Amino acid sequence: MRTIEWRNGIVSTIDQTRLPHDLVTFEMKNISEISEAIRDMRVRGAPLLGAVGAFGMALVAYYSKAGSKDRLIGELKKAAELLRRTRPTAVNLSWALDRILEATKEFSGNASDLAALVVEEAEKIAEEDVKLNRLIGKHGAALVHDGDVVLTHCNAGSLATVEYGTALGIVRTAWQEGKKIKVIATETRPKLQGARLTTYELKRDGIPVSLITDNMVGYVMYRHLVSKVVVGADRVVKDAVFNKIGTYGIAVLAKEHEIPFFVAAPKSTFDLEKTSAKVVIEERSPEEVTNVGSQRIAPQTVDVMNPAFDITPLEYVTAIICEDGILRENDFATFDSL
Amino acid sequence: MRTIEWRNGIVSTIDQTRLPHDLVTFEMKNISEISEAIRDMRVRGAPLLGAVGAFGMALVAYYSKAGSKDRLIGELKKAAELLRRTRPTAVNLSWALDRILEATKEFSGNASDLAALVVEEAEKIAEEDVKLNRLIGKHGAALVHDGDVVLTHCNAGSLATVEYGTALGIVRTAWQEGKKIKVIATETRPKLQGARLTTYELKRDGIPVSLITDNMVGYVMYRHLVSKVVVGADRVVKDAVFNKIGTYGIAVLAKEHEIPFFVAAPKSTFDLEKTSAKVVIEERSPEEVTNVGSQRIAPQTVDVMNPAFDITPLEYVTAIICEDGILRENDFATFDSL
Numbered sequence: 113m114r115t116i117e118w119r120n121g122i123v124s125t126i127d128q129t130r131l132p133h134d135l136v137t138f139e140m141k142n143i144s145e146i147s148e149a150i151r152d153m154r155v156r157g158a159p160l161l162g163a164v165g166a167f168g169m170a171l172v173a174y175y176s177k178a179g180s181k182d183r184l185i186g187e188l189k190k191a192a193e194l195l196r197r198t199r200p201t202a203v204n205l206s207w208a209l210d211r212i213l214e215a216t217k218e219f220s221g222n223a224s225d226l227a228a229l230v231v232e233e234a235e236k237i238a239e240e241d242v243k244l245n246r247l248i249g250k251h252g253a254a255l256v257h258d259g260d261v262v263l264t265h266c267n268a269g270s271l272a273t274v275e276y277g278t279a280l281g282i283v284r285t286a287w288q289e290g291k292k293i294k295v296i297a298t299e300t301r302p303k304l305q306g307a308r309l310t311t312y313e314l315k316r317d318g319i320p321v322s323l324i325t326d327n328m329v330g331y332v333m334y335r336h337l338v339s340k341v342v343v344g345a346d347r348v349v350k351d352a353v354f355n356k357i358g359t360y361g362i363a364v365l366a367k368e369h370e371i372p373f374f375v376a377a378p379k380s381t382f383d384l385e386k387t388s389a390k391v392v393i394e395e396r397s398p399e400e401v402t403n404v405g406s407q408r409i410a411p412q413t414v415d416v417m418n419p420a421f422d423i424t425p426l427e428y429v430t431a432i433i434c435e436d437g438i439l440r441e442n443d444f445a446t447f448d449s450l
Numbered sequence: 451m452r453t454i455e456w457r458n459g460i461v462s463t464i465d466q467t468r469l470p471h472d473l474v475t476f477e478m479k480n481i482s483e484i485s486e487a488i489r490d491m492r493v494r495g496a497p498l499l500g501a502v503g504a505f506g507m508a509l510v511a512y513y514s515k516a517g518s519k520d521r522l523i524g525e526l527k528k529a530a531e532l533l534r535r536t537r538p539t540a541v542n543l544s545w546a547l548d549r550i551l552e553a554t555k556e557f558s559g560n561a562s563d564l565a566a567l568v569v570e571e572a573e574k575i576a577e578e579d580v581k582l583n584r585l586i587g588k589h590g591a592a593l594v595h596d597g598d599v600v601l602t603h604c605n606a607g608s609l610a611t612v613e614y615g616t617a618l619g620i621v622r623t624a625w626q627e628g629k630k631i632k633v634i635a636t637e638t639r640p641k642l643q644g645a646r647l648t649t650y651e652l653k654r655d656g657i658p659v660s661l662i663t664d665n666m667v668g669y670v671m672y673r674h675l676v677s678k679v680v681v682g683a684d685r686v687v688k689d690a691v692f693n694k695i696g697t698y699g700i701a702v703l704a705k706e707h708e709i710p711f712f713v714a715a716p717k718s719t720f721d722l723e724k725t726s727a728k729v730v731i732e733e734r735s736p737e738e739v740t741n742v743g744s745q746r747i748a749p750q751t752v753d754v755m756n757p758a759f760d761i762t763p764l765e766y767v768t769a770i771i772c773e774d775g776i777l778r779e780n781d782f783a784t785f786d787s788l
Contacts, residue, residue, distance in 0.1 A: 132748065132749040133746070296755075298665070299639070299739070299747070299748075300665070301637070301639060301663040301664065301665060302663050304747050307739075307740070307747045307748040308747060308748065311748055311749050311752045312749050315749055315751075315752065320753070321752065321753065322752075322753040322754065322755055323739060323740070323748055323752050323753065323754050323755075324739070324754075324755050325639040325640050325664065325695070325696075325739055325756075326639065326663065326664045326665035326696075327636070327638070327639060327664035327665070327695055327696025327699060328695055328696070328755060328757065328760075329699055330696070330698040330699030330702060330760060331695060331698060331699075331757055331760040331761075332755070334698060334760065334761060357663070357665055357666055357669060358663075358664075358665025358666070358668070360668040360669060360672060361665060361667055361668030361669075361699060361703055364668060364702060364703055364706050365699055365702055365703075368702050368706075401637070401645075401661060401662070401663055402645070402661070404742040404743070404745060404747065405742070405745045405747075406745070407742060407743045407744070407745055408471070409637070409642050409645045409646060409742065409743075410470065410637075410645040410646065410649055410661055411470040411649050411650050411653055413653075414649045414653065414659065414660075414661050415658070415659065415660040415661065416660065416661050416662075417634075417660055417661075417662050417666060417670070418663075419666065419669055422666075422668060422669040422672065423669075423672060
């Protein structure tokens with residue numbers, strides 16, 4: 113099942129804040145609706161944010177009354193800046209916006225043809241994501257063996273992508289290949305993507321999954337209950353992987369227990385010009401920490417930190433699985449030249 | 451303020467499940483009420499469980515109609531077994547029950563004098579806990595310096611003890627000595643003792659505290675925002691410290707970042723005859739993980755792990771602070787002979 117769809121100027125997607133209790137979709141017809149949905153995390157997941165950003169551009173183009181090609185390009189540039197600001201850390205969103213803008217550059221037709229091209233490019237980005245995930249799944253499944261217990265963090269599944277998933281794409285492929293594997297999913301505070309989304313997806317597919325709180329990772333590793341870690345990524349830079357807060361701690365624990373730590377991410381997540389020091393980590397609202405849903409769990413006015421992502425230096429990463437294959441230490445050294 | 455009080459056959463204590471929103475006390479008059487309160491974690495914290503167990507024995511003695519000393523001792527033994535089963539990992543509870551039983555052994559008077567002695571012994575255990583915490587605070591504060599940021603996990607504060615706290619006793623003493631320190635409190639899923647209790651206590655005392663989710667520990671260490679870790683303990687054995695789930699992961703991260711990792715615990719927490727392999731880790735109900743308060747956060751029927759404690763081998767522990775002083779690596783080697 114596709115997480116996002118475009119049909120005649122309507123973008124419909126699953127409301128991820130309503131899962132696992134209710135599977136409902138909602139529609140967006142303009143970029144303020146898109147921006148709001150991204151900010152509220154009704155849509156989330158780095159690859160999916162790429163697709164939703166692209167469809168945001170498609171909406172601008174589809175409904176534009178610009179009349180001229182240049183004016184439409186101006187509108188698209190403005191829209192791209194607005195969408196880009198919604199979430200600063202995950203790079204796929206920026207990548208997709210830039211790809212759309214790039215596609216407009218060489219174009220010499222009129223505004224309505226350009227609009228059609230933007231819609232087409234957005235649909236292509238979404239289609240490609242599905243294919244890339246399948247390739248990542250295929251490459252990564254070679255690393256997963258019968259009897260493995262794979263620990264994953266947050267949700268890098270079909271809900272984080274257009275379909276199939278990155279980290280969970282690997283799990284799915286291994287499972288479809290007949291390997292008897294199990295998954296341990298961390299709940300992933302504060303937004304609980306692991307508890308709400310990863311368990312939901314895997315149960316739907318009949319893949320065995322156990323839920324733990326984030327602070328049980330050390331314990332399950334100490335007890336030899338985990339044989340591999342597979343996570344997604346929001347941005348891969350020259351020296352590190354940015355991913356959901358908590359990833360770094362898991363990577364350190366994996367290294368301490370000599371458990372392979374794999375990152376699954378399409379190349380649209382790569383930003384190899386940059387080092388980690390140059391990337392802004394999104395700080396989200398304190399209420400995400402002091403509340404669970406409507407329920408307040410901490411005293412009023414308590415000081416809170418809420419970084420949405422952390423930084424895992426590549427020395428903790430055993431391999432990165434992308435659509436081209438498996439990148440290891442030797443490949444990391446050539447990140448400059450990729 | 452005392453967390454627990456005995457007055458003429460009534461044990462009153464703070465309902466810790468109601469904090470931080472409501473500060474309410476409730477009364478217990480028999481050991482089924484005591485057992486239920488322990489199991490539901492309305493009272494929790496290793497040293498406090500010692501006191502509450504002792505007062506449970508005091509209630510049995512106080513209301514006993516045994517008539518003879520031997521029959522009363524029989525009732526006390528039965529009560530001790532019932533109370534001991536409520537929470538298997540924290541050893542202070544068992545320690546206090548055994549201490550009461552021990553006190554009855556040499557006694558040669560009648561049943562009502564023995565009952566008075568049991569009540570007196572329970573009150574002594576509670577009184578001593580306050581003094582021991584002050585001593586731990588004094589010893590430990592020598593390790594905390596102006597400008598330090600102390601990360602703590604769960605609640606090893608006045609609410610976990612009769613008064614003052616172990617880990618937070620150290621923080622309190624350092625603060626009272628005029629050291630400008632700050633605390634980072636992990637929320638401590640699933641029961642959120644950090645978010646609910648540690649922040650509450652420290653705010654009440656005016657000590658600066660920031661709340662983070664458990665999976666942010668790696669990030670704050672990576673960003674050099676933590677200079678010391680101080681936690682409590684539920685049991686110290688020959689080769690390891692048992693403490694709230696999540697402690698082990700913090701200890702590994704502290705070692706990786708060369709941050710001192712301190713454990714604060716009275717000697718009643720020591721169980722140096724045993725090695726970690728011999729200790730049962732309490733597995734609590736799955737609902738603690740799948741729910742936050744009344745709110746369900748995971749799909750129905752998902753498989754869950756919920757160990758309440760984990761095991762931190764002593765190689766990750768910089769020092770243990772007890773009432774006698776500061777124990778380090780060399781002292782750990784003599785644990786057999788202590």
